[in-house]
Amino acid sequence: MILLYDGSFEGFLSLVYEVYYEKLSVDAIVKEMPQTLLFERFHEVFTDEANARKVLEAITKHFTKEQQRTLCNIFLCDTREHEMALLEYIRIGFKNPKELRNITNANLFYIQNLEKELLSLVHKMYGFTRFEELDDGTLYAKIETKFNIMPFLGDHFAKRLGNIPFIIHDIKRSLAFIKNDEMREIRSIASFDAPIYSDEEEKFKALWKTFFKSAAVESRYNPKLQKSWVPLLYRTYMSEFE
Amino acid sequence: MKTTMQDKLSILAGSAKYDVSCSSSGSENNYKTGELGCAHNSGICHSFTSDGRCVSLLKVLLTNVCIYDCAYCINRVSNDIPRAAFSPRELADLTINFYKRNYIEGLFLSSGIIKNEDHTMSLLLQTLRILRHEYRFNGYIHVKLIPGASKELIEEATLLAHRVSSNIELPSSKSLALLAPDKTKEKLLSPLKHARDITMQRSAKPISMSTQMIIGATGESDFEILKLSSSLYQKALLKRVYYSAYIAVNNHKHLPVPELSKPPLLREHRLYQADWLLRFYGFSYDEILSENQNLDIQFDPKTFWALSNLHHFPIDVNKAPQEILVRIPGIGIRGALKILQARRFKQLCFEDLVKLKISLKKARYFIIAGKDFHRSMSLYEEKIKLALIHQGSNVIQPTLFDTSIYTGEL
Ligand code: SF4
Numbered sequence: 001m002i003l004l005y006d007g008s009f010e011g012f013l014s015l016v017y018e019v020y021y022e023k024l025s026v027d028a029i030v031k032e033m034p035q036t037l038l039f040e041r042f043h044e045v046f047t048d049e050a051n052a053r054k055v056l057e058a059i060t061k062h063f064t065k066e067q068q069r070t071l072c073n074i075f076l077c078d079t080r081e082h083e084m085a086l087l088e089y090i091r092i093g094f095k096n097p098k099e100l101r102n103i104t105n106a107n108l109f110y111i112q113n114l115e116k117e118l119l120s121l122v123h124k125m126y127g128f129t130r131f132e133e134l135d136d137g138t139l140y141a142k143i144e145t146k147f148n149i150m151p152f153l154g155d156h157f158a159k160r161l162g163n164i165p166f167i168i169h170d171i172k173r174s175l176a177f178i179k180n181d182e183m184r185e186i187r188s189i190a191s192f193d194a195p196i197y198s199d200e201e202e203k204f205k206a207l208w209k210t211f212f213k214s215a216a217v218e219s220r221y222n223p224k225l226q227k228s229w230v231p232l233l234y235r236t237y238m239s240e241f242e
Numbered sequence: 243m244k245t246t247m248q249d250k251l252s253i254l255a256g257s258a259k260y261d262v263s264c265s266s267s268g269s270e271n272n273y274k275t276g277e278l279g280c281a282h283n284s285g286i287c288h289s290f291t292s293d294g295r296c297v298s299l300l301k302v303l304l305t306n307v308c309i310y311d312c313a314y315c316i317n318r319v320s321n322d323i324p325r326a327a328f329s330p331r332e333l334a335d336l337t338i339n340f341y342k343r344n345y346i347e348g349l350f351l352s353s354g355i356i357k358n359e360d361h362t363m364s365l366l367l368q369t370l371r372i373l374r375h376e377y378r379f380n381g382y383i384h385v386k387l388i389p390g391a392s393k394e395l396i397e398e399a400t401l402l403a404h405r406v407s408s409n410i411e412l413p414s415s416k417s418l419a420l421l422a423p424d425k426t427k428e429k430l431l432s433p434l435k436h437a438r439d440i441t442m443q444r445s446a447k448p449i450s451m452s453t454q455m456i457i458g459a460t461g462e463s464d465f466e467i468l469k470l471s472s473s474l475y476q477k478a479l480l481k482r483v484y485y486s487a488y489i490a491v492n493n494h495k496h497l498p499v500p501e502l503s504k505p506p507l508l509r510e511h512r513l514y515q516a517d518w519l520l521r522f523y524g525f526s527y528d529e530i531l532s533e534n535q536n537l538d539i540q541f542d543p544k545t546f547w548a549l550s551n552l553h554h555f556p557i558d559v560n561k562a563p564q565e566i567l568v569r570i571p572g573i574g575i576r577g578a579l580k581i582l583q584a585r586r587f588k589q590l591c592f593e594d595l596v597k598l599k600i601s602l603k604k605a606r607y608f609i610i611a612g613k614d615f616h617r618s619m620s621l622y623e624e625k626i627k628l629a630l631i632h633q634g635s636n637v638i639q640p641t642l643f644d645t646s647i648y649t650g651e652l
Binding site for chain 1: 251252293302342504594597
């Protein structure tokens with residue numbers, strides 16, 4: 001059977017609920033109605049907060065903190081198929097949590113690797129995210145990343161930037177992490193006015209480019225190696241690569 | 243002296259770039275609510291320059307003016323080059339502004355010797371004081387301790403920094419005498435010993451320290467170099483030794499001629515690999531090399547060791563403990579951990595290893611996995627060598643070979 005859900009975390013938990021209580025046998029989980037349906041049986045799961053909460057409570061009871069974190073992390077990998085593997089993960093976890101470390105199971109190995117991929121992206125973006133200073137002193141960063149890593153970046157920079165207000169703007173997902181005296185939260189944003197930069201912004205960008213150029217050793221010139229560390233798709237908002 | 247910040251930065255970053263003893267890893271999370279800056283326990287790279295090296299810290303000299311004349315150094319007094327100096331405040335402001343924009347993890351501050359050692363160390367210290375006390379900056383700071391500066395200055399700098407270092411420059415006292423007569427190994431290491439002692443008085447953990455050695459300017463063998471590194475690690479003096487392939491910048495009768503020499507990058511790479519074997523894989527320097535030997539160019543140090551010690555093989559991946567697993571060529575720490583995790587659930591065969599994304603390219607000749615082992619080849623050094631060469635695992639990819647400096651997977 002093919003299951004359709006709305007792509008939200010609550011939606012997925014509602015789906016888990018139905019799979020357990022209606023004893024559904026699942027062949028695929030999709031977020032959008034497929035164009036052509038041949039002979040498969042098809043069922044749409046509606047997000048149900050009460051059901052979702054029940055599943056969440058059961059998970060909190062049965063799974064370790066670390067395993068719960070894995071569940072959330074995998075869900076942030078929103079551009080990669082992960083629902084079937086995640087369902088399997090939950091099933092195995094309810095049966096025998098020790099078995100979750102069995103990486104000879106293809107689904108569990110997939111999850112372990114996907115989580116590593118997410119965390120390595122997070123680590124990269126801790127370094128590659130660039131802030132620009134706005135005229136009111138707020139720091140503003142634009143990002144485009146293959147997974148939704150906003151919660152990680154928000155925490156990380158909240159620790160570093162002290163009292164300085166900042167905004168991290170996920171362009172593709174239309175999300176922003178906003179931190180200032182009044183709030184610290186992720187919001188979805190419909191529209192965003194073109195920002196006004198501080199007078200000093202250009203000066204420091206130019207100094208940064210100078211530093212970046214001067215720090216390279218000519219006799220070790222190796223653009224291929226550089227590219228393997230900073231693939232082109234990360235460079236959009238890094239001024240040193242303009 | 244040049245005046246604009248652009249000029250200064252270009253000169254003073256340019257003269258600091260040959261120093262590689264620079265990474266921001268291995269410091270604790272230390273954030274304080276409302277203050278600027280926090281170090282991260284695994285180093286963060288903020289960019290990579292066109293030579294493929296990680297940019298983590300604002301690495302500059304406070305000044306490239308120097309009263310000394312070390313033969314291998316671009317900043318030596320006898321060189322006719324543009325000179326510049328930051329004021330401590332200029333540099334502190336630059337650091338804060340770069341940090342806010344997330345260009346850098348922090349500051350790596352070094353300097354040529356201006357007037358004398360104490361004067362130089364005081365200027366460095368002033369910069370640190372502005373950053374730490376005035377701006378309440380908690381981000382990463384690595385400062386070079388100036389050998390010969392007074393103990394009080396060394397002490398204050400040590401207490402304000404995350405990491406301190408002093409470069410031993412050349413791998414033997416003989417070479418130092420020849421090329422940097424003002425320096426001796428004892429003088430270069432003494433600020434590090436002092437820094438260790440004062441931090442040990444305050445807490446159980448000494449401050450993290452590193453050093454750099456220039457490779458290929460002088461005639462020491464890799465054996466001598468690894469022996470020196472290993473003794474520095476054993477005395478718990480240093481966390482890292484960095485190796486820097488000598489880039490000929492000066493003409494000198496005891497140095498390679500600039501026009502005719504290239505930096506020995508492959509040798510540097512092999513030394514980093516061997517250094518990982520010392521620090522993380524439980525090898526001792528005299529297992530890796532024998533007296534006066536150099537590291538093999540064709541094979542990485544672990545494969546080379548395995549080939550000369552075939553009596554330890556084949557290793558049973560279903561039984562061997564971690565410290566033995568990591569001795570298998572082609573299996574790194576990550577691979578060993580996967581094997582340990584997976585074999586609790588089933589007896590592993592070759593196919594299982596492949597599914598776990600463990601490369602068997604090299605490893606297959608050295609292991610048994612259940613019923614699987616490499617049948618067509620018995621354990622003869624020459625045969626395995628030929629097979630490894632034949633499959634091209636000895637071919638060094640010149641563009642990518644720097645990678646293992648960071649990952650250390652062999
Ligand atoms: S003391 Fe340092 S900066 Fe001065 S010449 Fe020697 S190595 Fe260069």
